[in-house]
Amino acid sequence: MIPAPIKYKFITPGVIFLILIALNGLVFLAIRFISGIGAVTNLDNATPWGLWIGVDVAAGVALAAGGFTSAALGHIMHREEYHSIVRPALLTAMLGYTFVAFAVFVDIGRFYFIWHPLIMWNGNSALFEVGICVMIYVTVLYIEFFPMVTEKFIGRVNFPQFLDFLNKPVDMILRYLDSRLSATMFIFIIAGVVLSTLHQSSLGTLMVIAGQKMHPLWQTPILPLLFLLSAISVGFPMVIFESLIASRSFKLKPEMKILSRLGRMIGPILGVYLAFKIGDIFIRETFKYIVIFDTAAWMFIVEMALMMIAFALFLSRKVTRSPLGLFIASSFVIAGVLINRMNNFIIAYNPFYNPVKYFPSFGEISVTIGCIALLVLVYRAIVMYFPVISQEKREIIRKI
Amino acid sequence: MKNLNRRDFFKSAALGVSLTVLGTSKAKGSDKMLSDDRLGILVDTDVCVGCRHCEWACRVAHNLPTPDLDNYSDNSVFKEYRRPDAGSLTVVNKFENEKNPLLPIHVKVQCMHCERPACVSACIVGALTKGDDGSVVWDDDKCIGCRYCMVACPFQIPTYDYDRSIDPHIRKCDLCTDRRKNDELPACVNICPNEALLFGKRDAVLAVAKTRVKRKSDVYVNHIYGEHEVGGTSWMYIARKSFDKLNMPHLAANPAPGISESIQHGIFAYFVPPVTLYALLGTIMWITKRRSGDDDELISDEEEKGKGGKL
Ligand code: SF4
Ligand code: SF4
Ligand code: SF4
Numbered sequence: 001m002i003p004a005p006i007k008y009k010f011i012t013p014g015v016i017f018l019i020l021i022a023l024n025g026l027v028f029l030a031i032r033f034i035s036g037i038g039a040v041t042n043l044d045n046a047t048p049w050g051l052w053i054g055v056d057v058a059a060g061v062a063l064a065a066g067g068f069t070s071a072a073l074g075h076i077m078h079r080e081e082y083h084s085i086v087r088p089a090l091l092t093a094m095l096g097y098t099f100v101a102f103a104v105f106v107d108i109g110r111f112y113f114i115w116h117p118l119i120m121w122n123g124n125s126a127l128f129e130v131g132i133c134v135m136i137y138v139t140v141l142y143i144e145f146f147p148m149v150t151e152k153f154i155g156r157v158n159f160p161q162f163l164d165f166l167n168k169p170v171d172m173i174l175r176y177l178d179s180r181l182s183a184t185m186f187i188f189i190i191a192g193v194v195l196s197t198l199h200q201s202s203l204g205t206l207m208v209i210a211g212q213k214m215h216p217l218w219q220t221p222i223l224p225l226l227f228l229l230s231a232i233s234v235g236f237p238m239v240i241f242e243s244l245i246a247s248r249s250f251k252l253k254p255e256m257k258i259l260s261r262l263g264r265m266i267g268p269i270l271g272v273y274l275a276f277k278i279g280d281i282f283i284r285e286t287f288k289y290i291v292i293f294d295t296a297a298w299m300f301i302v303e304m305a306l307m308m309i310a311f312a313l314f315l316s317r318k319v320t321r322s323p324l325g326l327f328i329a330s331s332f333v334i335a336g337v338l339i340n341r342m343n344n345f346i347i348a349y350n351p352f353y354n355p356v357k358y359f360p361s362f363g364e365i366s367v368t369i370g371c372i373a374l375l376v377l378v379y380r381a382i383v384m385y386f387p388v389i390s391q392e393k394r395e396i397i398r399k400i
Numbered sequence: 401m402k403n404l405n406r407r408d409f410f411k412s413a414a415l416g417v418s419l420t421v422l423g424t425s426k427a428k429g430s431d432k433m434l435s436d437d438r439l440g441i442l443v444d445t446d447v448c449v450g451c452r453h454c455e456w457a458c459r460v461a462h463n464l465p466t467p468d469l470d471n472y473s474d475n476s477v478f479k480e481y482r483r484p485d486a487g488s489l490t491v492v493n494k495f496e497n498e499k500n501p502l503l504p505i506h507v508k509v510q511c512m513h514c515e516r517p518a519c520v521s522a523c524i525v526g527a528l529t530k531g532d533d534g535s536v537v538w539d540d541d542k543c544i545g546c547r548y549c550m551v552a553c554p555f556q557i558p559t560y561d562y563d564r565s566i567d568p569h570i571r572k573c574d575l576c577t578d579r580r581k582n583d584e585l586p587a588c589v590n591i592c593p594n595e596a597l598l599f600g601k602r603d604a605v606l607a608v609a610k611t612r613v614k615r616k617s618d619v620y621v622n623h624i625y626g627e628h629e630v631g632g633t634s635w636m637y638i639a640r641k642s643f644d645k646l647n648m649p650h651l652a653a654n655p656a657p658g659i660s661e662s663i664q665h666g667i668f669a670y671f672v673p674p675v676t677l678y679a680l681l682g683t684i685m686w687i688t689k690r691r692s693g694d695d696d697e698l699i700s701d702e703e704e705k706g707k708g709g710k711l
Pocket of ligand 2: 550
């Protein structure tokens, strides 16, 4: 198994569909930048944060956790057998965080001041910590991805004729960077894991300051811990999910040996998360809000049910051995975490004066879905150009 | 075995360090000492007649589009409960007075200028600051428009220009900082024909509020709103009716940012926890690398190693 670019046709009916969705999102994005946030979103003074923060930013960061969990497993714990998942996970994290950064750029009112936190600091602010950590982490992710670029180009730098005098020097620079990087890469790998632990949990601290504006089912001082644990829980399911989709869409053999092993680790991790989550409900005695069966309660039940079903599924050997079983179980975790983040940032936020209940507008949804479509397209383009996904030797030969 | 011990040692060392740090670090941000001379304003809702001149004066003082003062005698606006918005930093609402229907209760709403402001604690770039005089003001040159202050404020005060793409503002009462620099009273206090707004040092204002509540205990409920709410606020209210029924949020006495800041400082205390984590991960990496006898570079996995299989 070696990582290599995937040879496959880029345009398929699915891809055309994604392009259309992305274009639709771009239209609304244009309106947002011309006429302001109010022209596209349903946000108001009572509900200042909506879908873009809850899903694009918060869920985006959580679902990109595959990058640091697999780096921790593959590189820090040195489990060689998992190396083949590190690259795709890294790419997802890199694209995911780029998407998050873009979403922040879209959502903040004064997008042209997005660099302010770099020089204007407020150490008391959870948002400041999230912002700074994410900025550094994106940089680290790009550095971690760089070896795939050098691998692609070293010995193959080939500028068009009138620039071909650059071929040699660029090749030398790449070789130099590559050797420096492989000597120092461990610094970035560890930094990536530390930064992730920090901002994944700070993302939970974010809503603590909203105090009683937040529904008691979610408002708890251990929010940072819950956010960290759920991010760790969703890391591997996300890796499995993508790997299975990629092998299906590129007609490769799924790497079941590795994926089932990964799958078997998820159960216990989910167990720890659920233990804290359920413990929290009982310690703060918030179960009484569940039996009210209002929207919030139902959303809480859905969130918990998804995670508990996923937990049960991952404990079964039969599930972790079959691609379909793994795919379904992983989807449950992903949906559970996605809904958890939406619950925390949207459903739970209920200030005392809130005349118009927030529901995302068509424009907001279009932008969110459009960005996700774009993300998938870029992912597809990159794995077809750079050596990211590991394949059997004969698969590569067959495709070339 | 040796390795394991070493790892365990590092683990417990790290845990110990982070626990001590968590335990000792206090919320520094909102514990800032407050000046004894800080300002306070008392809204005596029993004196307010709902003329809304304060709304008008506030708009004029802040160069917001302002209708003619004559329009303000129109009482139909009271039909709906209103909140401050991008066009007005303060609004007055009317509430029924069951004991005497002819004397409704009017309540002015604006930023409370909290003593321990959540918005200041939350703002990502420190665009909101609390001055020595007690006022909480917003800095146009810093704000990035993230609206986290709106999420944080327990009174739901800051408002945002949703229909502007360039230069949207966060707006809220600034305690008329500019006017006070010229030794003028805040515009709303200045114009109030009934002296429903009492402006001065917070201690003095609070003392007056206490006397009024005590002297007319048959009129006022025994509660000075803002004396203790979220650690105290600069604006305070007295009224005939429970504040819950006047759409004032029911808030506890602990400062709003408190626990969030403790968590924040716990995670980040002097960078000890992150650095410890870094060292811990580095050690694990080193140990496991030696154990697996892998001296290859970390990232590139060119050849099939044919290892694996051990779990
Ligand atoms: S009322 Fe809200 S905006 Fe005003 S100081 Fe307090 S927290 Fe800040
Ligand atoms: S919107 Fe502006 S003032 Fe409010 S928290 Fe964000 S940067 Fe600070
Ligand atoms: S103090 Fe100034 S800014 Fe605040 S409500 Fe009164 S007039 Fe408006």
